[in-house]
Each structure stands twice: as structure tokens, then as C-alpha cells.
Amino acid sequence: MEEKSQMAEYEEAEPPRSFSHLAQEDDGTTSVFSWKRTFARHKKQVLAGWKIYRKSRIGMAGMIIMLSFVFMAVFAPFLTPYDPDFIAPAEDVFNADYISIPIPEDAAGGMAAESWSVPMGSSGSTEALDTITVYSREGHAVQFSVDLIAAEGGGVGIDIPSSESYDIPVGIDVMLPVLFKNEMFFAIGNEALHELSYDTFTTSRATELGFEPTYYSNLWNRWSLTNTEGQLFFAMANETILSIYSRTPDTSMGMSTVKVFFDKVNISSYAETADDVIIADPIIINLADEENGSMVVVPTDGGVAAFELNISYSGGLFNTTDNVGLGDMIWYISYEDIGDQYSRDVEPALEQPIAISKENPSEKEGKNRIIFASRDGYLYSIFRSNGTLEWSTTIASTQIRSPETMGIYPTYRGVIIVTGMTEPGVGFITIVDPENGLIEGGGTWIFTPDSAVIGRPEYVASIPAYIFASQEGTIYILEETMELRATFSIPGGTETTTSYVGNIVNNIGSYQGNYFAVVTSDGKLYAQSITGTYVAPLPPGTYPSGNTYHLGTDVFGHDILTNLLYATRTELVIGIVAAVLSAVLGTIVGIMAGYYGGWIDSVLMRLTDIFLTLPMLVVALLFAAVLGPSILNIIIIIAIFSWAGVARVIRAQTLTLKTRCFIDAAKVSGASDTTIIFRHLAPNVLPLTFLYMVFIVSAAIITEAILAFLGMGDQTAVTWGMMLQYLKISGNTLTAPWWLLPPGIAITMFSLSFYMMGRAFDEVINPRLRSR
Numbered sequence: 001m002e003e004k005s006q007m008a009e010y011e012e013a014e015p016p017r018s019f020s021h022l023a024q025e026d027d028g029t030t031s032v033f034s035w036k037r038t039f040a041r042h043k044k045q046v047l048a049g050w051k052i053y054r055k056s057r058i059g060m061a062g063m064i065i066m067l068s069f070v071f072m073a074v075f076a077p078f079l080t081p082y083d084p085d086f087i088a089p090a091e092d093v094f095n096a097d098y099i100s101i102p103i104p105e106d107a108a109g110g111m112a113a114e115s116w117s118v119p120m121g122s123s124g125s126t127e128a129l130d131t132i133t134v135y136s137r138e139g140h141a142v143q144f145s146v147d148l149i150a151a152e153g154g155g156v157g158i159d160i161p162s163s164e165s166y167d168i169p170v171g172i173d174v175m176l177p178v179l180f181k182n183e184m185f186f187a188i189g190n191e192a193l194h195e196l197s198y199d200t201f202t203t204s205r206a207t208e209l210g211f212e213p214t215y216y217s218n219l220w221n222r223w224s225l226t227n228t229e230g231q232l233f234f235a236m237a238n239e240t241i242l243s244i245y246s247r248t249p250d251t252s253m254g255m256s257t258v259k260v261f262f263d264k265v266n267i268s269s270y271a272e273t274a275d276d277v278i279i280a281d282p283i284i285i286n287l288a289d290e291e292n293g294s295m296v297v298v299p300t301d302g303g304v305a306a307f308e309l310n311i312s313y314s315g316g317l318f319n320t321t322d323n324v325g326l327g328d329m330i331w332y333i334s335y336e337d338i339g340d341q342y343s344r345d346v347e348p349a350l351e352q353p354i355a356i357s358k359e360n361p362s363e364k365e366g367k368n369r370i371i372f373a374s375r376d377g378y379l380y381s382i383f384r385s386n387g388t389l390e391w392s393t394t395i396a397s398t399q400i401r402s403p404e405t406m407g408i409y410p411t412y413r414g415v416i417i418v419t420g421m422t423e424p425g426v427g428f429i430t431i432v433d434p435e436n437g438l439i440e441g442g443g444t445w446i447f448t449p450d451s452a453v454i455g456r457p458e459y460v461a462s463i464p465a466y467i468f469a470s471q472e473g474t475i476y477i478l479e480e481t482m483e484l485r486a487t488f489s490i491p492g493g494t495e496t497t498t499s500y501v502g503n504i505v506n507n508i509g510s511y512q513g514n515y516f517a518v519v520t521s522d523g524k525l526y527a528q529s530i531t532g533t534y535v536a537p538l539p540p541g542t543y544p545s546g547n548t549y550h551l552g553t554d555v556f557g558h559d560i561l562t563n564l565l566y567a568t569r570t571e572l573v574i575g576i577v578a579a580v581l582s583a584v585l586g587t588i589v590g591i592m593a594g595y596y597g598g599w600i601d602s603v604l605m606r607l608t609d610i611f612l613t614l615p616m617l618v619v620a621l622l623f624a625a626v627l628g629p630s631i632l633n634i635i636i637i638i639a640i641f642s643w644a645g646v647a648r649v650i651r652a653q654t655l656t657l658k659t660r661c662f663i664d665a666a667k668v669s670g671a672s673d674t675t676i677i678f679r680h681l682a683p684n685v686l687p688l689t690f691l692y693m694v695f696i697v698s699a700a701i702i703t704e705a706i707l708a709f710l711g712m713g714d715q716t717a718v719t720w721g722m723m724l725q726y727l728k729i730s731g732n733t734l735t736a737p738w739w740l741l742p743p744g745i746a747i748t749m750f751s752l753s754f755y756m757m758g759r760a761f762d763e764v765i766n767p768r769l770r771s772r
Helices: 002-011 019-026 028-053 057-074 335-342 560-596 598-613 616-627 631-640 643-657 661-668 673-712 720-730 737-765
Strands: 098-102 120-122 131-136 140-145 147-150 156-159 163-167 174-180 182-189 192-197 203-208 220-222 231-237 241-249 258-266 283-286 294-299 303-313 321-334 369-373 378-383 389-394 404-410 416-421 427-432 453-460 465-470 475-478 484-488 499-503 514-519 524-529
Touching (some): 028 737, 057 737, 120 174, 131 524, 156 524, 174 220, 203 258, 220 283, 241 294, 303 369, 335 389, 369 404, 416 453, 427 453, 560 598, 560 720, 560 737, 598 643, 616 631, 643 673, 661 673, 720 737
Antiparallel strands (some): 098 524, 120 131, 131 140, 140 163, 147 156, 174 182, 182 192, 192 203, 220 231, 283 294, 378 389, 404 416, 416 427, 475 484, 499 514
């Protein structure tokens, strides 16, 4: 009797419709009243359905679980101790010698300088790291002395026993250590190049440039006390001025002095570059015995130009250098000319073109080509001797979609590093073969950090490894194959990018003693060994920094609990939005097919059959590869392949409803097809739509997890699927249960909650299930 009264109460929630009611709905004067009555009717249905639903233990359990996840999503910032972009500090995940020392306040006149430079390592008269120097535009420099000590636990360690503060010219934009006959610093700023003493930072020579440089070349430096070929070349430029600064030994004066030369040209005085402006750093190549071997190459907004580097000698016994200057343009190739060869547009170079070499000026190997990158992710190789195009290729791959190149650099290994941003907004770094422009390792030597790489990734040959920092301030150490060696944050945050400062044992070939340095956000110099032991992923516990990781960390140093809770937000969005889209699409197709019938029904149902028979996972992976792994694309993919089942059920219900008397009455009263569909059919199929939408949420969560696990997830989003994907590629599936279980359990419970709710809704809609 109680079951019958429940059924009667739910069925009475929809009163019978009369002809006068239908006529009033189509009469504009009573439409407001009609909508109020419709709302009241649906409200009564919902309340009646809730009375039935809450008697289902399975449904209530599912709702409690679902609301728990909603609570975690909403209050994630208050439930987790860290932000979603948190990276564990080095002291927790990287066991290596380090030192952190405040930059003296008196270095900035008693207060912190506005900005400190990237630390520079110098060797002085030794063959090992001797000092670390930082400077500011406010006219201050601090030089930290470096000592080699025994590290705790064995090995070598670093100590900074003292520091000295110096005044330097105000407004210095660029300063770099130089070893040519003796150690010094080049300091460029305020339209002048200052040669600063290594020990006192006093200006030993100042050369007026007559312009403010914004672009700087590689330092071509052969230095020797006895070699007459000892030469140093350094190019500087702004938008229209290109200059060359040179130092050569003056052997006629007993090899005790050097000659300094400076020359500049305006590129607008050359016909080919009359309307061009320089857009990136120039490069210097000096192969005097090669055809067109001595040149300065500079990229402009119109093309790439090579200017002759004129070096004249005195002859005779000492054959000293008489003059160094810039001469005629050797060659010029425009981006339009390059595009004509490939029938495509070529945008201006984003970064400097580079000479592919082992970076040793005494070697000729590898300096027969110039390689540069365009904004659209293409690499171009130009022959050094005549400027003709050798090859062109794109660096796009499954891991690098729509790349935006930001940097291209040579290495001592004879390969080139390319850095940039990918379409989803994450960074990339890859190794490219200069012979053909192809990514090394069969296209697999690619790494995608959390954001773009800042500056030049530095290669430490004695380890061997690459080290760099991302825009988020995360430090990365990679193997030569671009596999992760270590990643961590710096305590106090970073004010500058990372810099390899040298080896405290021996700068030539020593594995131990390699150090990098940064300036932290709280005004400290932080130096750490690169050859430490990486211990992430960390099990749950409290670590040296004082941080507690309740569920441990992953291999990247992310807190598992933080990722788990923030991922709930993404999963809710994916599940609900994908379910709504697919349910709405399926409902529309089902109603249209069932109501109109005929050829419309045949076409729509054959289309539905196609989607029902497609192998969803395979096609979804294909679509994800084509569209790109973003959250929006994943939602679209799930919605596209989830509507067909809903359409079949709604069509069957529509076929039943359209034979009812109230539909015939609506037609007799003159109601249009649109009115019948949206006012009479749609409200009556909505319960079924809502039921299947609940089931689709579970399927959407599982589908996203599968796509992410197979490598088609959104790297910019925190999801449970991406947590499992990172676990798989890190190789810690069997060794880090604290990483494996939380996202796996979350996916299971979240999907189960919607399935349990769906079962309860099914009982509300189908009275027969309540009697079982």
C-alpha cells in the first residue's frame, strides 16, 4: 500500500492537459501564467521524486560521496597547505651540497638593490671556480670568494668565506667575465663599454660606443700571451647600428700590451638592408683561411645578412694586427626568398641565428652553416660561405604542437638546443641535429617543463647534463637525452635565472664540484652542486625544509594531496559539462527523429548507429591527437562519442509520447511543431535525459583518465588522469603506492557515486524497479 501511494503521488505531479490549457499556451496574453504553472508543475514533480529518491540507500550514499568531492573542489585552497604549482624545495628532494648567503646590504647603499644580475662564475688565475659575482644597474657589484671544503657525508663542498662590495658605473645592462691576457669584466651601459679590473672593478679602459646596444653576440675569444693569432671579438647592435669590439696582442711591444679596435656601421646604408631593422643577437665567425670565413651575421626583420669582418696585419717578423673593422655585406637572404623556395610565408626570425659548432674558436668543425628559427616553429640552415639555403624543417611533433620558438643555441656537443612554448602554454626543450634539423633520438629527445625556459640552457660536459630554469622559477637538470635528472624549487624563490658558475675542483673534466647559482627573491646568493642525488618521489612525511607531505610527492616534487584536491575541480568540469553537452545533443536528435519520422528518422538513426559502432577509445585517441590535448578538446571528444545512446532512448520515448492524446490535442488546437517539441515532448523526456546524463558523468571521468594515461591529456591542467600518466612515464608505478592509490581511488569513488545516483534516479523514473 505504501508503494502504491508513492507511485500515485509521483504520477499525480503531472495533471492532465485540456484543450483550453493548450489554447491559452499559444495565446500570447496568457503565456506568463502558463510558464508559472509549468514551473509549479515541475517543482511538484521534483519534490515528489526527491521523496522517492531519499528512500534509496544506494542513491543517498552516492550523493554523499559526490557532495564530498564537491566540498573538496570548492574548499581546496583551505584544505591543502600548498598551491597547485608548488614544487618541493631542493633541500627535500635533491641531496646535494649547497650554500645560501645574504648579499651584503652595504652593496646597495644600505638597502636592497632593485634587481641583481644572474650570478657569474670566474676562475681568476686558477683552473677552478674562484669567485661568484653579481651586479646591479644601480652601480653596485658584489664578489664572493669561493673555497673548496669537504662536504658532509664525503665528497667536495663549497664555502664562501667572504665577500667584497664595489662601485661600478651606474646603468650597466650587461656584464660578462673575460679572460684575454688577464682576467677582467666587460661592462656595457650608457653608450660605453668598460673594461673592469677583476680584483678592484675599477675601469681600466672605457670605449664610447655612440649608441645604446640591445643585442650582443657570442664572445669569439682566442687568448694567449705568445700566440700572435690571439684575438677577441665582440659584436653589439641596436635596431640599425652594428658594431665590433676587438682586442689583440701587441707582440711588437714585447707581448705585454694589447691593441683595442672598435668599428660600427649603419645597416640602413646598405641597399639590401636599407629598410630593415635588427631584431636579435648577431654572431661572430672568424675562419681567416676559409672562403668568407670572417664575418658578423645579423638577423633583421627582412632577412639574414652577413657583414665582412676585416682584419689587417702588419706583416714582417711579428705580423701584428693593424686594424679590425666591418666591411661590405657578403650576402643577404630575405625571408621572402626562403618562402619562395618552399611556397610558403616565412615570418621574421624570433631568436638569433647561430653558428653550429663545438663553441671552441680554435676549431673549424661545424662552422659551415648558420641556423635560425622562425616564429612558426621552422628551422632553416644557410651555408656560411654564400648564404644559400641548405634545408628547412619544422620542430613540431606529437609532444610539440604549434611551437613558438624562443631560443636556439649551440653546444659543445656539436648539436643545437631549441626552446620555446607549445600550444597548450607549456614550455619545451629539445636537441636537434644540425646536419638535417631533425630532433635527436628519433624524435624523442624532448622535455616539456612547467613553463617556458628562461635564457640559455647550460651544458655541463663533465657530468654530462643540461641545467636551466623555467618562467615559474623551477630548476631542471636533464640528461643528454632530455630525460629528467632532477627538478626542484629554490628556498625563498628565484629573482634571477640559474647560471652554471663553474667547478670548484677543476674546470676541465671533473665530475664532482660543478655548481650553479641564483639570486633568491629574499636577496641571497644560493649556490648548489649539480651532482647530487635526486630522491623524489617522496613518501609521506616531514622533511628538512619543515614541509609535511601527507600523501607524499610525485617525481616532479608536486604535493600529491594538493594535486588530488585541485584535480577534483577539473574532473567536475569535465564530467558535468561533457555530460550536459552529450545529453542535450542526444535529446535533440532523439526527439527530432521520433517526432518527425520518415527520412529524418532514418538519417539521424543511421548516424546514431555509426557512432554506436565506432571503437570509442581508438577514435577518441585519434581526435585528441588531431585537435590537441586540451581540456576543452577532451570535453568535446567525450560529448561527441556519448550522445548516441541517449538519442536511441529518447527516440523510443518520443515515439510513445507522440501517440498520446495531449499531443493530438495540441495539434488540433493549432500548436506548431516547435511548440509541441519544446512545451510538450521535451518536458516529458527530461527525466530520462537527466538519468542518462548522470551515467555519462561517470563515463566522462573514466574516459578522461584513459586519454591522459595514454598521453593525450592536458599538461597544463591538474587531473587524476595526468597524475597517473606522470606516474607511468616516471617508472614508479610499483615503487610509489602513495602516488598510485590516491588518484586511482578518487576516479573509482567519483565514478561510483554518479553510478549509484543514477541507479536511484532510475527507480524514481521507472516505478517497476521500486517494487523489486
